[in-house]
Amino acid sequence: MTHRREPAEAPSGDDPHSPIAPLLHFDGGEFDGGSAQAAFRVTHALCGHPLFELERLVRLSKELSPRLVEYNPGSLPVIHDPSTTPANSLSVAETIRRIETCGSWMVLKHVERSPEYGALLDRCVDEVAAAAGLDPAKLIRRAAFLFVSSPGAITPLHLDPENNFLLQIRGEKAMHIARPGNRAVIGERALERFFSGGHRNVLLDEDLHDHLSRFELGPGDGVFVPMPAPHYVHNGDNVSISFSATFHTLETDTTQGVYWINDKLRRLGMRPAPPGVQASADRRKHAIYKSLRAIKRRLPPRR
Ligand SMILES: [Fe+2]
Known part of the structure; x- marks a missing residue:
């Protein structure tokens, strides 16, 4: 099946650069x-x-x-x-x-x-x-x-x-x-x-x-x-x-966060579960990652 976005109104001709053409x-x-x-x-x-x-x-x-x-x-x-x-x-x-x-x-x-x-x-x-x-x-x-x-x-x-x-x-x-x-x-x-x-x-x-x-x-x-x-x-x-x-x-953002946290845990000598294995642990790691990312965003850019 081919998915095409249904335009909100009739397209203006066949111009693919029209703002309403898919x-x-x-x-x-x-x-x-x-x-x-x-x-x-x-x-x-x-x-x-x-x-x-x-x-x-x-x-x-x-x-x-x-x-x-x-x-x-x-x-x-x-x-x-x-x-x-x-x-x-x-x-x-x-x-x-x-x-x-x-x-x-x-x-x-x-x-x-x-x-x-x-x-x-x-x-x-x-x-x-x-x-x-x-x-x-x-x-x-x-x-x-x-x-x-x-x-x-x-x-x-x-x-x-x-x-x-x-x-x-x-x-x-x-x-x-x-x-x-x-x-x-x-x-x-x-x-x-x-x-x-x-x-x-x-x-x-x-x-x-x-x-x-x-x-x-x-x-x-x-x-x-x-x-x-x-x-x-x-x-x-x-x-x-x-x-x-x-x-x-949400899934790929969680995966990214879990890998980021797992890298830190691995450096501390731990053996963390990969993303997708422990849902509750994934959610906790993702929450920590998002908090740290938000803090980093508020810091002045490095020169
Ligand atoms: Fe690429």
Whole structure:
């Protein structure tokens, strides 16, 4: 079954950029209660949107705080130690303008802080809520990211700390994604470290491809990457632009909090239960985590 958000009134023509036309199309059967046990395909109607033109992205990169713009060489191996990443000598604007030839990939983080991108993110996530039969308020901590990549660029195997609808706008890429519960790919201790601020890259033997599912994406395609599913990205022969609409549910926010607390308990010599094993302990750990997160948010930013 294809879930489409029913517009509140008749759509104005077939314009996919109309504020009332549905943006996402996916099978809600794979998406239960705002979460999923494995990655699945979606399609979308965002291609050609003016917010994804290169010059608009250059403008956006200048609006964002420099710490929200990350760019990397695109020649990294699939399994990569982040301490050995070489520097990119171009500015952000130069990297975007020369993306066809500069052999890089970059990410513009938290682009929802720019109001137009924030409105687009909310439309996407509200449609997810409608398809999943959820109150939109239950899809929390919403954030959007934009990826701009040179032909052939590789993003090494890594984790992301949120549920992610990765929507391909321009060019092609292959996403290789493990199931979030596959402990052959990543163990509990590595997850605890990641959710306590460890680097996102996952270091593993090369012999892991049997555990990953491959999703070929072209313009108009997308994939849902559930948290915490390790994945790597191999771009095709053209410049690639992808929009990432991310969010948490109570379940994934709890998982993140439990891993954060478990890391601390492990350092004290304890052997804490992983998330999902002891519901009452999970709730207590999540409550502590949320309280500490709220305190941290009130502290002045570190310089
Ligand atoms: Fe990712």
